[in-house]
Amino acid sequence: MAQNPGARTPHAEGPRPEGDDDGELRRALAVALLPGIDEMTRRVVDDIHAHSGTYASGSPVSRDDLWGICRDNLLRALEDFGGLSSGGDAEQAARETGRRRAEQDVPLDTVLQAYRRGGRVMWQVMAEHLRATRGTRQAHGAAGDRDTELDMAGAVWETIDRYSLVMAESYRLTQLEMQGRQETRRVALFEALLDGRGDDPAVAAAASAALGVPVQDRYVIVVAAQDPAAPPNPAPVLDEHGIWSFWRPRSGRYAGIVRLAAGESGVLIDLLRHRTGATAGVSPEFDRLARAGRALRLAEQALRTLPAKSGEAAAFDDRLAEVLLVGRPEIAERIVGTRLGGVLDMAAEREVLLGTLRVWLDSGCSAARAAELLYCHRNTVLNRIGRIAELTGCNAESGEVRLGWALALRALPLLAGDGEGAAGL
DSSP states (O other): OOOOSOOOOTTTTSSOOSOHHHHHHHHHHHHHHGGGHHHHHHHHHHHHHHHOHHHHTTSSSOHHHHHHHHHHHHHHHHHHHTTOOOSSOTTHHHHHHHHHHHHTTOOHHHHHHHHHHHHHHHHHHHHHHHHHHHHHHHHTTOOOSHHHHHHHHHHHHHHHHHHHHHHHHHHHHHHHHHHHHHHHHHHHHHHHHHTTGGGSHHHHHHHHHHHTSOSEEEEEEEEEEOOTTSOSOSHHHHHHTTOOEEEEEETTEEEEEEEOOTTOHHHHHHHIIIIIOOOEEEOOOEEEGGGHHHHHHHHHHHHHTSBTTOOOEEEGGGGHHHHHHHHOHHHHHHHHHHHHHHHHTOTTTHHHHHHHHHHHHHTTSOHHHHHHHHTSOHHHHHHHHHHHHHHHTOOTTOHHHHHHHHHHHHHHHHHTTOBTTGGGO
């Protein structure tokens, strides 16, 4: 933020160690220079402009802004240097400089450099006065040697250094406060998107600005369970692979919006599954922030189909059958009962029969292919499928029966209580 020549914390470190002569000289210098404060300010502003492109540009710090801050700092610095009572807070000018320049996003190094330029000009003015009055002071028996002038220079830079520290501390504190306010705003606008308020163009535009992403792009919403074994926030893993995301805890889970480049959907699922260990549902892609609320609901539905604490991640479009079943538990239960009930009653055969049925269906109902995957003879597969047909009273050649079996196999783990949404079944 703003910056200016230095000043020193008035009584920051107790009594001055200088002797009476030094104290009197410092006081005399301050009293002599204070009437010329405006000319000194002009010299400081000109010097800062000559050595800083940021300040010379006039944006974000105008010349009037710089002038006012410099004058205030110079005034306080001279009063402090001379031990003059100002009747106010001698550090206020430095704190105000740090606060204002932080808000204007002027780099701290640039502000500190300007403080040094201001201190240099302040000492130049003092040195000019000391040289001009050396004979007069010596005639009155006052100290006028080179060592005394060096002592004054040291005192000036001590003052500048102290004011610089005060300014820098204020700058950093302001930055922290601004970051806190910005984060609060980002969270509030993200929540507004998830609540479906992105349909308001003003909300969408504000969220875009706060999050730093376009209103229109390729996005997905991810909802991750807060598994004890998984990191609380997948963002660092995604950041490592150049994938932007923003996450917040929400209703006992983590909700995140992820910006995708072409072909990154598969990468995202893989990272969630193998690098984060989070159990997560991923929405279909959407092309504008206004659709984040709907995407959140779809991601939550995908998550409900996954076994709790499984570390599995799945896209909504890959779990369509499960989404339908988990949303209608009474239908899911009926499908399992009518299509697999007889098999489930056979404790000794159940696991083998269900495993064979799953592989057979996934193999396009090819007994030969299923036999290769199960490391058995194709006739064994056919015999097991026949046994299932017998226990369920169904015709294995019927497409409708095969669809019923496939749906029942997908509904079974949901009814078993392993799914995120099983409590509602």
